[in-house]
Amino acid sequence: MKPDTSSAAATPAQAQWVEGELVRSLMRTASNTQLTGLGLIPVFIGVLWTDATPLALGLWVLAAVSVALVRFGIIRIYTRDVRSGGTQEHLDFLARYRLIWPASALVWGLTTLLYFDRSPLADQFICWLILAGLAMFAINTLSSHLATMRSYLNVLALTALAVMCWRIGVELRFHGPFYHYWLIALLLIFWQVLRQAGLRLHRTHRQAFELQYRNDRLIESLTRQTQAALDAVEIKNRFLASAAHDIRQPVHALGLYADWLGSEPELVDEIAPKIVESTKAVNALFDSLFDLVRLDSGKIKLNIEPVRLDKLLHDLELQYRPLAEAKGLEFRVHVVPGEVVSDPILLTRIVGNLISNAVKYTQRGGVLVASRATARGRSIEVWDTGVGIAPVHQKEIFREFFKVQTHAGTEDSFGLGLYIVSRLAGILGHALTLASRPGRGTVFRLMLHPTDRQAAELAAAAVGAPQLANMP
Numbered sequence: 001m002k003p004d005t006s007s008a009a010a011t012p013a014q015a016q017w018v019e020g021e022l023v024r025s026l027m028r029t030a031s032n033t034q035l036t037g038l039g040l041i042p043v044f045i046g047v048l049w050t051d052a053t054p055l056a057l058g059l060w061v062l063a064a065v066s067v068a069l070v071r072f073g074i075i076r077i078y079t080r081d082v083r084s085g086g087t088q089e090h091l092d093f094l095a096r097y098r099l100i101w102p103a104s105a106l107v108w109g110l111t112t113l114l115y116f117d118r119s120p121l122a123d124q125f126i127c128w129l130i131l132a133g134l135a136m137f138a139i140n141t142l143s144s145h146l147a148t149m150r151s152y153l154n155v156l157a158l159t160a161l162a163v164m165c166w167r168i169g170v171e172l173r174f175h176g177p178f179y180h181y182w183l184i185a186l187l188l189i190f191w192q193v194l195r196q197a198g199l200r201l202h203r204t205h206r207q208a209f210e211l212q213y214r215n216d217r218l219i220e221s222l223t224r225q226t227q228a229a230l231d232a233v234e235i236k237n238r239f240l241a242s243a244a245h246d247i248r249q250p251v252h253a254l255g256l257y258a259d260w261l262g263s264e265p266e267l268v269d270e271i272a273p274k275i276v277e278s279t280k281a282v283n284a285l286f287d288s289l290f291d292l293v294r295l296d297s298g299k300i301k302l303n304i305e306p307v308r309l310d311k312l313l314h315d316l317e318l319q320y321r322p323l324a325e326a327k328g329l330e331f332r333v334h335v336v337p338g339e340v341v342s343d344p345i346l347l348t349r350i351v352g353n354l355i356s357n358a359v360k361y362t363q364r365g366g367v368l369v370a371s372r373a374t375a376r377g378r379s380i381e382v383w384d385t386g387v388g389i390a391p392v393h394q395k396e397i398f399r400e401f402f403k404v405q406t407h408a409g410t411e412d413s414f415g416l417g418l419y420i421v422s423r424l425a426g427i428l429g430h431a432l433t434l435a436s437r438p439g440r441g442t443v444f445r446l447m448l449h450p451t452d453r454q455a456a457e458l459a460a461a462a463v464g465a466p467q468l469a470n471m472p
Helices: 013-029 030-048 054-082 087-098 100-109 121-142 148-170 178-262 265-297 309-326 344-360 417-428 453-461
Strands: 305-309 330-334 338-341 368-373 375-385 429-436 441-449
Touching: 013 030, 013 054, 013 087, 013 178, 030 121, 054 087, 054 429, 100 121, 121 148, 121 178, 148 178, 148 441, 305 309, 305 344, 305 375, 305 453, 309 330, 309 344, 309 375, 309 453, 330 441, 338 344, 344 417, 344 441, 417 429, 417 453
Parallel strands: 330 368
Antiparallel strands: 305 338, 368 375, 375 441, 429 441
């Protein structure tokens, strides 16, 4: 039978937790075991009072009481400092004080010096019966921790055997009664029977704790999955509410403009630009939705290659300069030529969203888009002189559907722009940070660390929250 009773499939965390619980179970029974041992001391004194010499009996009583007091002290330390602690505290505690159990067994095993072949057979029988009962009691109270139980039984049995062998071989020179050998045989058999019984009890304890551990992990996993499902439902509800509210406005405006144009066609020059703007707003909302769906489904297609920063920023300048100048904003681009390894389409989407936000939330001043070469690598920065972002919102703005309600311009968006930007930046391995002062403006910095194709593909396929770097 294998001595190792741990589950073959147990993880290190499970094995450590189970060991800690076995120690906890051992200490729960320590007080009862100690009280039983103390109660047997006067019984031994009464049985051997007329058989053993007063000096020998007194020395044994002194040793037994001393060990009992030490055990009481250890139990008190456990109750005060360790009982409410974790697994490692319990394991460390047992490692420090594990020798007290074999020391107690040694004291009780030495009782054979007082009665074996020195007392009447009736008194010897009572003493052997008490010692056997103590050993059987030990396998019930100590079996939760296999090493402790084995050390106790081994020391108890080997001490008694050593005393018996000394008496038979050295003092009696093998001229004693033959029943001595039967007693040795019975002791050896009883010892092994107790070891096997203790092993079976220990396996029962261990299997119960392993089952408890797996049940706890299962409950924890189900709780997490339930919470994730509830969170998904909450996000869906927020999405539907936001979508219904945000799409209604430009669609309603389109309907009004169409009716107006139908009734007064001569106003086509005035109404047509408004229809175009409303159409653009609807398209922008749907673009955000489609980006979100692709992100959450993990179906983004990556094309990792060298990207020329001067060309990328020039193309974006052609797209966004007219929008900025139409608002009376200064639009500047500062380019340090160079290449980075990234996905050109996704990188354009990231920087374009940042520029679009800068233009949207800036009413006066301007927007600066710059590429820089630093000791840490190349970066793209988008500066604006807009409303700024309060410190309390600087982490929240990267959450899906979050909008700063006091900012003008949030009414025609889902609050997905920066969320999508941060998700895409996380996929490409580009660190996104921001610094902002309310009323003064904001700067977003995108550190263009070379994109690792394999890591990006894994990140794109993964389902879950992105890893964001938000620095004030």
